[in-house]
Amino acid sequence: MDLFSPVSLGDLQLANRVVMAPLTRLRSGDAGVPGELVADHYAQRATVGLIITEGTFPNAESRAWVGQPGIVTDEQVEGWRRVAEAVHARGGRIVLQLMHSGRVSHPDINGVGRIVGPSAVAIDGEVRTPTGKQPFPVPHALTTEEARATLADFVASAQRAVAAGLDGVEIHGANGYLLHQFLSPVSNQRTDVYGGSPENRARFLIEVATAVSEAIGAGKVGIRISPQHNIQDVFETDPADVRATYDALLDGLRPLGLAYLSVLHQEPSGELVQDLRRRFDGPLIANSGFSSPTTRDEAVQLIGEAHAEAVAVGRLVIANPDLVERWSGEHPENAPDPATFYAAGAEGYTDYPTLAAGRH
Ligand SMILES: Cc1cc2nc3c(=O)[nH]c(=O)nc-3n(C[C@H](O)[C@H](O)[C@H](O)COP(=O)(O)O)c2cc1C
Secondary structure: OOOOEEEEEEEEEEOOOOOOEEOOOOOOOOOOOOOOHHHHHHHHHHOOOOEEEEEEEOHHHOOOOOOEEEEHHHHHHHHHHHHHHHHHHOOOOOEEOOOOOOOOHHHHOOOOOOOOOOOOOOOOEEEEEEEEEEEOOOOOOOHHHHHHHHHHHHHHHHHHHHHHEEEHHHHHHHEOOOOHHHOOOOOOOOOOOOOHHHHHHHHHHHHHHHHHHHHHHHHHHHEEEOOOOOOOOOOOOOHHHHHHHHHHHHHHHHOOOOEEEEOOOOOOOOHHHHHHHHHOOOOOOEOOOOOOOOHEEEEEHHHOOOOOOOEEOOHHHHHHOOHHHHHHHHOOOOOOOOHHHHOOOOOOOOOOHHHHHHOO
């Protein structure tokens, strides 16, 4: 297969297989409302096959950072409506990543007074808050009822996203945030139906995906996982347990017929990812993680050798609004500037030049 050929992921029809990876950029202010700048940023990148938005919080206590957008208030929903319209006007497709931070936050950030997680186990380290660095708090362990209320917040947020005109949602089960915290036996020490065995630890994520699918249609729902990522103290170091947990997860997801499975793992073509893909029995979006930016050669090879249906590309889409044109014509790329990844304003956000601009 060719990286530049069309593909369908559930209800999502992509013009090519270059997917903009979810990328937190913190340009949505204290109120978490994506404004014109955010709409411009995404619209500039509308020629990728699919845009997956930055991680967006589905309820107030799940906010991880100041500047992160939400999909809770009417203003936030209207902001996303303008983003979706801007992307669609350029012929693009866009799904919203629903991200619950769980314990990766602080009351000084979310302003709610409590931080939640599967269990009262804190991350060993410090979090940057508006009042300086502080130790990560010990999270309040969600009760079974509270976990179900959180699930309902995912559902309501997915409905708001679709009502705002987005093409679907991606459930963030990766990178050490709440849903990933449920999967690991280190961050999840519960004794109810959501803790203990691999099946129980996978249950919450399966229930969230099931409920969101019932609400907006499975063909509009993707899910992201990052097995063995070992990030933010969500440790998955026992290979047998990883297998058992993710096998249980994929067995629960397969019957839903989700639009796609997105996996962040350093070896997308390796045994674990390819086994999970077969178990999922649907389209795979691959990404090899943070160690080095995804290259054109890597993306061409993953698709050419049929290791994935599409490739999520992060940093090079940040730096190249016209990455598909550059890659298809084998043109040179702009280099990303990490200093502006999480900064404010247009610099390093909407001012990376296109090829066309460079030719003038
Ligand atoms: C600035 C930045 C922000 C990110 N934010 C998110 C996010 O909100 N959600 C997520 O699932 N992954 C996030 N990631 C991970 C990316 O989606 C991607 O997996 C990573 O950048 C590796 O891909 P790349 O080598 O093509 O950049 C982020 C990465 C970067 C560099």
